Structures are given as C-alpha cells and as structure tokens.
Amino acid sequence: MKKVSRLSQGNIFIMKEKDTEKIDFNIDTEEMAKVGLHFGHKSSKFHPKMKPYLYGIRNSVHIIDLEKTKEKFKEALEFIQELIKENKVLLVVGTKIQSKDLVKGFAIECGLPYVSERWLGGTFTNFEVIRKRVGHFKDLEEKKAKGELDKYTKKERAEIDHELKKFERKFGGIRNLERLPDAVFVLSMKKDALAVKETREKNIKVIGISDTDTDPTLADYPIPANDDALGSVKYILEKVKEVILKAKEKANKEKEKEKEKETEK
Numbered sequence: 001m002k003k004v005s006r007l008s009q010g011n012i013f014i015m016k017e018k019d020t021e022k023i024d025f026n027i028d029t030e031e032m033a034k035v036g037l038h039f040g041h042k043s044s045k046f047h048p049k050m051k052p053y054l055y056g057i058r059n060s061v062h063i064i065d066l067e068k069t070k071e072k073f074k075e076a077l078e079f080i081q082e083l084i085k086e087n088k089v090l091l092v093v094g095t096k097i098q099s100k101d102l103v104k105g106f107a108i109e110c111g112l113p114y115v116s117e118r119w120l121g122g123t124f125t126n127f128e129v130i131r132k133r134v135g136h137f138k139d140l141e142e143k144k145a146k147g148e149l150d151k152y153t154k155k156e157r158a159e160i161d162h163e164l165k166k167f168e169r170k171f172g173g174i175r176n177l178e179r180l181p182d183a184v185f186v187l188s189m190k191k192d193a194l195a196v197k198e199t200r201e202k203n204i205k206v207i208g209i210s211d212t213d214t215d216p217t218l219a220d221y222p223i224p225a226n227d228d229a230l231g232s233v234k235y236i237l238e239k240v241k242e243v244i245l246k247a248k249e250k251a252n253k254e255k256e257k258e259k260e261k262e263t264e265k
Contacts, residue, residue, distance in 0.1 A: 025077050025239060029066040035231035038064045040212030049215050053224035062212040069224045073236070076207050076221040077243050083183055084247035091177065093195045094187030095119060099233045103187060106237045107173065110244045113181065114173035115195070124198040127180055134175055137167035183207060185240070188227040190214045209236065 032038065038055070040046075040062035053072075055065040083090055092114040094103030100116040107114030115123070123130055140160065143149055149157055183205040189196050190211060196218050199206050208219035209227045216222035226232040 025074055025243065027070045027073055027239065029070055032066050032069060032225075032232075032235065035235045036229040037069060037225045037232045037235060038066050039226045039229065039232075040064050045213040047213050047215050049217055050210065050212050050224065053210075053216065054212070064212065064224050064226070072221070073223050073225075073239070076223050077239065079183070079205070079207065079221050080185070080240060081243050081247050084244050085251055087251065088182035089113065089177070089179070090244075091115070091174070091181040091184045092187070093119065093184060093192050094233070096188055096191050096227075098228075098230055099187060102230070102234060102237065104173070106241055110241055111248070112244070113177045116173060117169050119192055119195040120170060121194060122198075123174070123195070124180060124202050124204070130171075130174075131178075133167075134171045134177075137164070137171055138175060140164055140167070180204060186219070187233060187236075188214075189218055189222075190227070209233070 040050075040054075042060050043057055043062055044060075046062055050062075053065055053068045055063045057063065080090065090112055092103060092107045092112050094100060094114075094116055095118055103114060104116045106112075107116075120130070140149075141164065144160070144164070149160055152160070180202055181204060184195065184199045184207070186192050186196055186199075186206060186208040188211070189206075189208040190213055196206055196208065200218065205221070206219040207221040208214075208216075208223065209225050210216040210219060210222040211225070211227040214227075216224060223236065225236060
C-alpha cells in the first residue's frame with residue numbers, strides 16, 4: 001500500500017508506506033500555541049478559502065485550528081523529507097523584513113538556495129536571463145579573487161565593489177541554482193505572491209505558510225499558520241530544518257553503504 005498526498009493532484013507525489021510509518025515529527029499543538037501559530041488577521045481581512053482551517057474568532061481576530069495546522073504541516077514535512085531523500089532541489093523564499101535574516105540562516109544551514117530579498121520578476125519565467133546575470137556576478141567575483149581587478153583605478157574598483165554588493169543582495173541565494181527547483185517553500189504566500197505565481201506557472205510544487213488572509217489552494221502543501229510573528233516562522237523553520245538535516249544524513253549513510261558494497265566486489 002502507498003500513501004498519496006491529497007493535494008498533489010497534478011504531478012502525483014507518491015511515498016512508500018515503509019517510510020511514512022516511521023515518521024514522528026513531534027509536532028505539538030501546545031508548543032505551536034505558545035509561539036502564536038494560531039493567531040490570524042482581523043476578521044475583515046479574511047480569505048474565504050481559509051474557512052476549513054479556522055477555529056473561531058477572538059477579539060475580532062481569526063484563530064487558526066492548530067489540529068488542522070498539525071495535519072497539514074505533517075503532510076508538508078513528509079513531502080520535504082522525500083524531496084531531500086531523492087536529492088531534489090528545494091528553494092526557500094521569505095522576504096518579510098522581520099524574518100529574512102532567519103530565512104537566510106536557515107537556508108545556509110540546510111544547504112538550500114534561497115531568496116530573502118525582493119523576488120525579481122522573471123526569476124522563473126525568464127530563468128535563462130537570470131542565469132546570465134548570475135554568471136556575470138560570479139565572473140566578477142572570480143576576477144576580484146584572482147586580483148584581476150587591481151589594474152583598474154580606485155574609483156573604478158569602488159564602482160565594481162558597489163555592483164558586486166548589489167548582485168549579492170539580488171542573486172546571492174540563487175548563485176548555484178543551475179536549473180529550476182523541484183519545489184519552492186514560501187514563508188508568506190501573501191507577501192511573495194509573485195514568487196507563488198511564477199512557481200505555479202512552471203508547474204513546480206508549492207509549500208507555503210497560509211495566514212488567514214491568504215488563499216491556501218495556491219499551495220500544493222499549505223501550512224495554515226501565522227506568517228507575521230517571528231516565533232511562528234521560527235517554529236516552522238526549526239521543524240523543517242530538523243527533517244532536512246536528518247534526511248540528508250540518512251541519504252549520505254546510504255551512499256556510503258553503496259560505496260562499501262562496490263569496493264567489496
């Protein structure tokens with residue numbers, strides 16, 4: 001018997017039952033409540049498609065049903081786990097001011113490409129153009145490292161350094177993204193709506209935090225949760241990081257076993 005995610009209707013993502021049986025992500029609704037995952041927006045900003053994930057209203061603020069969050073978060077983590085095991089590419093997008101440093105640190109620690117500054121229109125839809133600009137950025141970096149820019153005047157070098165800083169801010173997180181990713185993890189589908197739009201246009205899977213003002217159906221794996229509070233975002237990232245690092249460790253061990261078998265032949 002195999003388990004198929006209920007939300008992956010297009011490109012069906014299949015998991016082997018033996019993998020899902022052992023999963024224990026230790027998702028605790030009390031812990032989620034402590035960090036404010038359940039607090040949505042004012043009821044006036046409500047998106048009707050979030051209704052199935054709501055518990056009620058408190059002081060004119062929508063409250064998210066954390067049991068529903070737990071269920072959907074588990075589905076997202078299962079998908080991410082299999083993605084990493086299969087050595088596929090996951091891109092992280094989070095450009096909110098309060099969480100972008102957190103997103104960058106998380107992505108670097110997990111070895112994932114990321115966008116923590118403004119999403120550039122055409123990042124996916126004009127990917128080849130973006131790759132050329134990234135190539136120019138890397139070429140400049142290489143020339144600087146080799147001392148090939150020393151022949152320029154002080155003013156010219158200052159201008160090149162300024163250009164490198166701009167490139168780093170725009171493309172630093174995707175400098176090694178040689179092809180379109182297999183999935184995109186969006187920390188706020190409302191804030192980064194353009195990223196979600198381009199991802200869907202390219203038929204790439206979307207994992208996204210969906211606050212009460214957001215359409216959850218835009219994600220293949222929505223996580224109904226507060227996307228504003230730093231504690232909420234941090235809790236979600238910590239759980240995802242744990243899954244990714246464990247999956248990578250397991251994959252590396254399996255590779256080592258395969259190498260040992262080859263040497264024994």
